[in-house]
Amino acid sequence: MRKPEKTKKRIERVTMKCSLKLAGTVFTMFMSLASIALAEPVSFPKGAATPSETCGECHQTLYREYALGVGSDNRSANHSIPATVSSAATAHATSKFTPLASGGDVEWCRACHFAGSFNIPAKGELGKQLPNVANAGEISITCATCHLTPEGKVRGVHKTGNAPHASVAEPALQSSAICAHCHVDTTDKRIVGGQYQTFMEWREDFNKPGLGAQQCQDCHMPRTLRKLAEDSDGAPVAVGRHLWTGGHSGQRLGGSLSLAIIQRDKEKANLSFSVTNIGAGHSVPTGPNARGVYLSVDVLDRQGVSRARKEWLFAPNFSARPDDKAFLEADKKLSGYEGYAQTRADAQGVHEAPVRAGEERLVNWDPALAPGLYTVKAQLRYTTDRFAAPVADDEKVMGSAALLITSK
Ligand code: HEC
Ligand code: HEC
Ligand code: HEC
Ligand code: HEC
Ligand code: HEC
Structure with missing residues (x-):
């Protein structure tokens, strides 16, 4: 790319x-x-x-x-x-x-x-x-x-x-009709979690249920x-x-997802991260499967030393099935662009699906922590190319949150 x-x-x-x-x-x-x-x-x-x-x-x-x-x-x-x-x-x-x-x-x-x-x-x-x-x-x-x-x-x-x-x-x-000429896959089959579904995501997830008139x-x-x-x-x-x-604009990306950290049990490090699509009339991310949103979490002790980290990727799948390392062997039989693109998608393994219009996605994580006081820091980042190494030139921070927790 x-x-x-x-x-x-x-x-x-x-x-x-x-x-x-x-x-x-x-x-x-x-x-x-x-x-x-x-x-x-x-x-x-x-x-x-x-x-x-x-x-x-x-x-x-x-x-x-x-x-x-x-x-x-x-x-x-x-x-x-x-x-x-x-x-x-x-x-x-x-x-x-x-x-x-x-x-x-x-x-x-x-x-x-x-x-x-x-x-x-x-x-x-x-x-x-x-x-x-x-x-x-x-x-x-x-x-x-x-x-x-x-x-x-x-x-x-x-x-x-x-x-x-x-x-x-x-x-x-x-x-939206004029945009539908290009912002689609070329078949009328909706593939939830698939790439190039923007118009159908808008039609099925946003417009039909009345999430908005835009x-x-x-x-x-x-x-x-x-x-x-x-x-x-x-x-x-x-x-x-x-x-x-779109994905190259911080202003556009900024209002699309809301992020909150929830401690489910007051005494324990049982954490949930709520990622809600509040601003887009389709999934986030949408379009080509190279687009991705990372949710990265860092748990810091009172000295500011990182004690646990985790990262999730929200991205469209390359084809109608989930990207998965388990298919890497079978991918060797594919040729041309399909072989190349399916293989690099599977090589990154299973990931979260894009967050659909109006959806709240909750992901849970229960890190093992010694008793004490911690700061949980979470951040959402957007990349236009999740396959770029080491990182795409135009990664953008979409939002962040922090929470003080005690673990007993
Ligand atoms: C991707 C498609 C697209 C391209 C490319 C595009 N336009 Fe448009 N244009 C639109 C749409 C859609 C509207 C109506 C916007 C709205 O909802 O008000 C519009 C509106 C306009 C209008 C106002 C029309 C009116 O009757 O009020 C003018 C003038 C115009 N465009 C000129 C241009 C010019 C000049 C260019 C190239 C520099 C251009 N457009 C490129 C899609 C496009
Ligand atoms: C020589 C000058 C000129 C060129 C070249 C030109 N336009 Fe226009 N266009 C105008 C004027 C003048 C208007 C009327 C503006 C007004 O009423 O305020 C207009 C109006 C429009 C409108 C509004 C609808 C209408 O017809 O009144 C659109 C859309 C538009 N132009 C698009 C284009 C596109 C696309 C191109 C190139 C393919 C283009 N124009 C080339 C001068 C031009
Ligand atoms: C003729 C085909 C075509 C039409 C019609 C069209 N688009 Fe696009 N659009 C594209 C293509 C192709 C790209 C990506 C270009 C690239 O990055 O090489 C794009 C890019 C975009 C992007 C930017 C994505 C980014 O990465 O920055 C947005 C937003 C967008 N289109 C919205 C719209 C909207 C809204 C409409 C309807 C008013 C529309 N487009 C109509 C083909 C089209
Ligand atoms: C309610 C507002 C809203 C509506 C309606 C909406 N969008 Fe978006 N769009 C966004 C926001 C916010 C983003 C940034 C987050 C994202 O990428 O999903 C975005 C991003 C995009 C991108 C950039 C993806 C990329 O690859 O960089 C494209 C393309 C796009 N929209 C096309 C469309 C098309 C086509 C429609 C209509 C079928 C549409 N949008 C309807 C708000 C909207
Ligand atoms: C049915 C319409 C359509 C066809 C056919 C199509 N594209 Fe696109 N392409 C788009 C749109 C629309 C975008 C804008 C990104 C989005 O959808 O969010 C785009 C974006 C891209 C991007 C991302 C650019 C960036 O800004 O990062 C690449 C790369 C790309 N297309 C390559 C291709 C190649 C290679 C082919 C042929 C094998 C192709 N496209 C065929 C509609 C199409």
Whole structure:
């Protein structure tokens, strides 16, 4: 999952170009607006492969969010460029680098990482259209991937009538349906505890039982009053921010899990740790099986010396069965990407399943301690890559708790 040096260089070049472009936008704006005033309506013959810079010439703030992450605390070792901006580009803007770096069945990977334009699936459906690839992998998920209909019209929420391009209002743009096109496995079979289940976790665990009315956008694209295009006469309207913070954002991770330590018996070191999903509309962690949350506990004596430690891992399984060392021998028969990915998952052994939307997970631990006074310290950490050695560059603390206990 680490990108080789060559790929990193390419990211740098592309983003450098983006930032230069920003500096020059005011200039370009005048030029392009001048030509629009007289010219034909703007059209996008390249479809989903239309570079986002093209839309960014008129939609500058949205472009800055998408390409540079400005307005977020997105951090990623691979995407934190250019060096002059503290935030990192969104994962959508850099999605082309991921499958190239990881190999795998490229055609299939492209169906999401550089998807072609698509119709928004019906409510509640996955609607993945495969292979539906935009181009030869030269481009990431672009503005046009999400906004251009297969007929070449720009889909929006508001029908302004001011746009220089052909537009169509599609209310589904504000619903989870559009995200369901990619944030799924490609089958409609729910695998509890499995990877790439985000949309189904939202549909089955969060939306259906009525845990909340939020769509993906309500949490991941909070709205701001602003002009849709900087140089337009249109009045400001509520527009979703294009930042999509997830596992690379401390702000996003911070409110998702609550952690508490409970001493079940006042006299004994019988401990429970309560991990509750209070902030996500799906499991934590969600998405690829490389994502993981560690709960680490340290029991310190009065001198501050560690007397007992334990760690749990919450993570999605690679396949429909639990990851388990017992399968390592059988894994030798698997080949290609599946062999590699199943083996590394099984090598880490059995772990806790992700914490589902609204779920409180209790894990128990009764460490053997000599009589005395102790401080129990617990911490939750998020990693975007539990297979990275020794630790992923972007591990983040999600929360912590401490409790003073007596053991008799
Ligand atoms: C991953 C899909 C996705 C990508 C990529 C994307 N958008 Fe959006 N865009 C959306 C969604 C979803 C909304 C509606 C948000 C909401 O719920 O209010 C939206 C809203 C908008 C709106 C407001 C529409 C209206 O009628 O109010 C504009 C303008 C816009 N996007 C432009 C862009 C531009 C420019 C880019 C590229 C820099 C871009 N988008 C990239 C999904 C996307
Ligand atoms: C065309 C496919 C596609 C659509 C549509 C799409 N996404 Fe994504 N999304 C991806 C891919 C692929 C990535 C990961 C890119 C990478 O890291 O290489 C991603 C990444 C993300 C991340 C960031 C995860 C991280 O690790 O930082 C969030 C959050 C997210 N998407 C939310 C959404 C939401 C909300 C919607 C609907 C408004 C949406 N996406 C629509 C394909 C899509
Ligand atoms: C030449 C300038 C220009 C370009 C290029 C441009 N837009 Fe627009 N767009 C506008 C203006 C102006 C509006 C209307 C803004 C208003 O009414 O405040 C608009 C409106 C929109 C809307 C809102 C719905 C509507 O139709 O009014 C969306 C969504 C949108 N654009 C997306 C895009 C995407 C995606 C691209 C690139 C594929 C793009 N735009 C390229 C100028 C542009
Ligand atoms: C109630 C708010 C809420 C809703 C609704 C919600 N999310 Fe999230 N999302 C979160 C939080 C909090 C996190 C961080 C914790 C985590 O990774 O689960 C997150 C993380 C993510 C990530 C990052 C995972 C990674 O690999 O880095 C993706 C992708 C994502 N959400 C997509 C979606 C999609 C798609 C939907 C709709 C089907 C959705 N979310 C609905 C709150 C929400
Ligand atoms: C059905 C859509 C889809 C397909 C097909 C797909 N991906 Fe993804 N991929 C995603 C989404 C969505 C994410 C964002 C993370 C999440 O879901 O939480 C992602 C994230 C990733 C990441 C993690 C990037 C990071 O930020 O750490 C890697 C690596 C990856 N994909 C590789 C691949 C490879 C290799 C293939 C082909 C074998 C592939 N993907 C096929 C949707 C897809």
